[in-house]
Amino acid sequence: MSEQYLQSLGQQAKQASFALANLSSAQKSALLSAIAASLTAAADEIVAANEQDVAAAKAAGLTQAMIDRLLLNHQRLAGVIADIDNVIGLPDPIGREFDSRLLDNGMRLCRRAVPLGVIGVIYEARPNVTVDIAVLALKTGNAVILRGGKETLNSNLALAKAIRSAIVECGLPADAVQLIDNPDRTLVTGLLKLDQYVDMIVPRGGDKLQRLCAEQATIPVILGGIGICHLYVDKAADLTRSTDVIINAKVQRPTVCNALDTVLVHEAVAAEYLPLLAAALTAQGVKLVGCEATSKLLPAYEIEAATDESFSTEWLSLTLGIKVVADIEAAISHIRQFSSGHSEAILTDDIAAASHFLNEVNSAAVYLNASTRFTDGGQFGLGAEVAVSTQKLHARGPMGLEALTTYKWLGVGDYTARS
Amino acid sequence: MSEQYLQSLGQQAKQASFALANLSSAQKSALLSAIAASLTAAADEIVAANEQDVAAAKAAGLTQAMIDRLLLNHQRLAGVIADIDNVIGLPDPIGREFDSRLLDNGMRLCRRAVPLGVIGVIYEARPNVTVDIAVLALKTGNAVILRGGKETLNSNLALAKAIRSAIVECGLPADAVQLIDNPDRTLVTGLLKLDQYVDMIVPRGGDKLQRLCAEQATIPVILGGIGICHLYVDKAADLTRSTDVIINAKVQRPTVCNALDTVLVHEAVAAEYLPLLAAALTAQGVKLVGCEATSKLLPAYEIEAATDESFSTEWLSLTLGIKVVADIEAAISHIRQFSSGHSEAILTDDIAAASHFLNEVNSAAVYLNASTRFTDGGQFGLGAEVAVSTQKLHARGPMGLEALTTYKWLGVGDYTARS
Structure with a gap:
């Protein structure tokens, strides 16, 4: 059951990623603007959902610090929505060609920056991460599978609903952004092994989550966020x-x-x-x-x-x-x-x-x-921060939009065979 | 026992990596030249060791194709040694500073290309990989732990001995290049979990090895070499x-x-x-x-x-x-x-x-x-090929020297605090 659920989640995300990969910068900006508008329109619904989460957290005796991280009132939501404008203003890293060269056999070779494809993000209390990550992923033409903490589930559902409706409004597949809405923990380990569909996992959480990802994932993981x-x-x-x-x-x-x-x-x-x-x-x-x-x-x-x-x-x-x-x-x-x-x-x-x-x-x-x-994406002038990597492969330190991209080699010949 | 062996292997490699990280390009070239000379001097010993491996392979009924991959005669060894000169001639990617910027608070920030640290390579029959990988790792200031196939163990031991003696001759720690000389297979899975010391694993082998690494490794792995x-x-x-x-x-x-x-x-x-x-x-x-x-x-x-x-x-x-x-x-x-x-x-x-x-x-x-x-490092003009990556993080396609590097962010302030 959960196996099947994850398979279809992955398949849908991969399919959606194909539709996102070659959007123009203008199309992606329009999409992000639509998301901002949709979140604004749904503000009452989102704040009400968050009030449910906060009430449940209080009833469960969570610490004040936890509850503060959880809180998404109108003012905070407005801040989250305003940040989308900042992301719209950042340069689009996708499509840039670099390291181009003419080989001796006449073939022209270059590398082109392309989206990673599907990104899985596992995070904890803060509901703003749902919006931040969805927006950064879409800006770079990636589909994303989100797994937030169970204590923010109502908030995340309301946020994801508004985001997905904006995506559909723009004529794109809603499954570009998917939220795992089932608190079953085996879905996390399942997600970590979905290597057929997911290209990168970003765990945003404490040491236990990082270890779990390092040990269980068959997908490349960006460890980080632990600073001694x-x-x-x-x-x-x-x-x-x-x-x-x-x-x-x-x-x-x-x-x-x-x-x-x-x-x-x-x-x-x-x-x-x-x-x-x-x-x-x-x-x-x-x-x-x-x-x-x-x-x-x-x-x-x-x-x-x-x-x-x-x-x-x-x-x-x-x-x-x-x-x-x-x-x-x-x-x-x-x-x-x-x-x-x-x-x-x-x-x-x-x-x-x-x-x-x-x-x-x-x-x-x-x-x-x-x-x-x-050590922070904003301080470093990256304009956005996906996470802070403490590993050495792919991205190190504050990860900006560039960390959500890879490249492909393009070779253009004239019916060229290797001698 | 094998746990302890791997721990000391990892520790020694990490320690050696500190000595390699800040060598000048001239020092690294001198080191590679010394390795070429040492392999030349030990040619008879190496070829004799390879003859043992080939004889054992024939006795074990290995296919002609396997035996051919295994073979390291004087002519092939000379080719392997000549390739070291090519690597010496390649530009050194380490130490380059890029993306430098002056932040509003007066801090100067840049990224500097640095070695990954310790690289683990798991490979199969070809003994030339032992030399190729050791040379590429040292060129980029990395220590390396090699795990070759058991059918080439004698050849690899002779090659590693010559390489290590050249390293010592240059006043550097022999453990910059270590060969796992025990055919015990649990050492492979143990190596894949040595994340405290090893920064990247490169499996050069078939589908089974790739899957094993994806599933078992807690260290970032570069999958590749499978081409449909x-x-x-x-x-x-x-x-x-x-x-x-x-x-x-x-x-x-x-x-x-x-x-x-x-x-x-x-x-x-x-x-x-x-x-x-x-x-x-x-x-x-x-x-x-x-x-x-x-x-x-x-x-x-x-x-x-x-x-x-x-x-x-x-x-x-x-x-x-x-x-x-x-x-x-x-x-x-x-x-x-x-x-x-x-x-x-x-x-x-x-x-x-x-x-x-x-x-x-x-x-x-x-x-x-x-x-x-x-799709090949040589054809693409990279000058060398560590492996061909089919994953999207860090390096994609033919991996040259650059794929053996990472970067660190350097920030220079004037007793600057964050406001």
């Missing part, structure tokens, strides 16, 4: 200016993946700097988990003892690991051992140390004298 | 010139993945063309598997009845499927249903048909008026 992020304060750092960057990286939005998890401090400046830093951090309500040297240098503070386990933790809260390191090599070693490959930074005024760190640290984003919080 | 390739003869094709292209695609080297598997012929020209084509093909010893219409139009030939199963077969031999189609849409539908996404071609003099086919057929390589046999 480090910032190294070199002995040549401007200590006064460093504190602002660290506070920004840790405190501005502690629940996101590019928030800082561990500060590494060169031992030559640790005695001078740690008391200043600790004062600034605790004033912001940050809880410290430090190595032995840290505890010794901060006798006035209550410091939890750091362990390999704590250094392997993505805090997602106002907790920060601190470690005193002998030198830049020790900092790099620590990062290599504990980083999730998301974002790391060095603070220094020493050009040799800066260059060494940027060369040797191989995470998706590496910063000199900047906060790890910048 | 189609050529569509449009009603506006130059029929006289078409035959040469079809013969080339089918006959030149029938055992490779870009060889032709199915010819689709527009019904308007089928009655005229099929007898000509069949005569030319059978003169070359090609066996025909045709649809009903084909059989009717070729009463003089013995034609096996085509089925969905035969149309799903990668022949790898002098067998060819033939189907008469109502029009170009039927040809495209057939390709969408049966293609493995490798290479397809249209023969036509009609510009609208040509453009429609190139737009609508979404395989790794799509040709107008050319043989499918061109």
Whole structure:
């Protein structure tokens, strides 16, 4: 039954993807405008559906943070709809030809950017993802299969209904956007094995979901969104200016993946700097988990003892690991051992140390004298963000529209045979 | 035991990859030259080891084709070594910075091409792959874990020994190239799950190996090398010139993945063309598997009845499927249903048909008026070929050196915090 359901879901998505692949940019813009209009027209219905979800979440005793993520009121919905205009304004990556060359046998060869085909996205509480991902997929000529969290099902159903009706209005197949509306969890593992129809899976969720996808998927998966992020304060750092960057990286939005998890401090400046830093951090309500040297240098503070386990933790809260390191090599070693490959930074005024760190640290984003919080599609000027990849194939770091494309090789000959 | 072995293999490879990542192009060229010299010096030893493998293969009753793939005599080894010079001459893709931009907050952002890290390659009979892959991996600053077929183990051990001694001679860690020398098959599935250390798996082998990797790997895998390739003869094709292209695609080297598997012929020209084509093909010893219409139009030939199963077969031999189609849409539908996404071609003099086919057929390589046999790194001018990808993420079609790289984002600020 669920096997059959997924097969038809996949088949319909693949079929729809053929209709999307060669739309012109103007046609795709018209489609996205129609979706914005349809969502606006259905706003009352969508907000009412979301109220049901929120009421159920409250009754189920979900945390306030969860409920806040779930909430889609008129104001938020208007923001989501306004974002569609931004996407319409982005350049269309599809159809561009590049790396063209004339081969010795007279054949003209090039690569042409084309849609991936069908994208599967598995996500959790936020209903805005339903719209964001559908819009980015359609902008790049891809069909999409969405699997949201069960706690947002009513909201997602209302959103998908409005999106699909706009697609049909534009004379395109509704199945360009499909929502799995059955909370059965075996559908997730089933989706991960639908390699005959689905070209890429993007899991947007925590560590458990990422592992499930890595282990179960027979489809290429873009892992990401897990950031154990480090910032190294070199002995040549401007200590006064460093504190602002660290506070920004840790405190501005502690629940996101590019928030800082561990500060590494060169031992030559640790005695001078740690008391200043600790004062600034605790004033912001940050809880410290430090190595032995840290505890010794901060006798006035209550410091939890750091362990390999704590250094392997993505805090997602106002907790920060601190470690005193002998030198830049020790900092790099620590990062290599504990980083999730998301974002790391060095603070220094020493050009040799800066260059060494940027060369040797191989995470998706590496910063000199900047906060790890910048790893974000919007901040990077990509105009949109599908996800943040922490793997190395296909796309790395913030994924913009380009990450939803592939290329095909086109060869034009004159009845040319290989000699 | 095997778990521990794989862990240390992975750890050593990862450690070695750090030493390789920032080598200059000159250092990498010197390393490849040293490998060429070391293989030359060890030629007698390598050929003797290969003779053992060949003798064992003969004793085990392997086919002549298998034994030929296995054979590494002095002449072939010299060819393999000469190819290293070609790779030395290719541009080094590592270190290039691109997409640089100045953000509004003053941060300078760019992407820098960097090695993937550790690449795992699983392959079958040909011992030359051991050298080819090691050289391409090192050229791009990657460490590599090799798992060859058990029938070439002696050859591979001798080759790896020579390669590793050259690496050490250059002051680099031998574990930049490691060969799994234990024929235990659980090591393959173990390797596929070594995601802590291995960044990409490239399976170079048949359908079974590809499926195993898709199903078992927790590491990103590049599937490929399976080609169910189609050529569509449009009603506006130059029929006289078409035959040469079809013969080339089918006959030149029938055992490779870009060889032709199915010819689709527009019904308007089928009655005229099929007898000509069949005569030319059978003169070359090609066996025909045709649809009903084909059989009717070729009463003089013995034609096996085509089925969905035969149309799903990668022949790898002098067998060819033939189907008469109502029009170009039927040809495209057939390709969408049966293609493995490798290479397809249209023969036509009609510009609208040509453009429609190139737009609508979404395989790794799509040709107008050319043989499918061109899908090859050498033919495409990539200078080298790691594998031919039939998936859409990361790399598509012939994979050159670029496919062994990723990028990291580098952000340079002035103690910049996110506002």
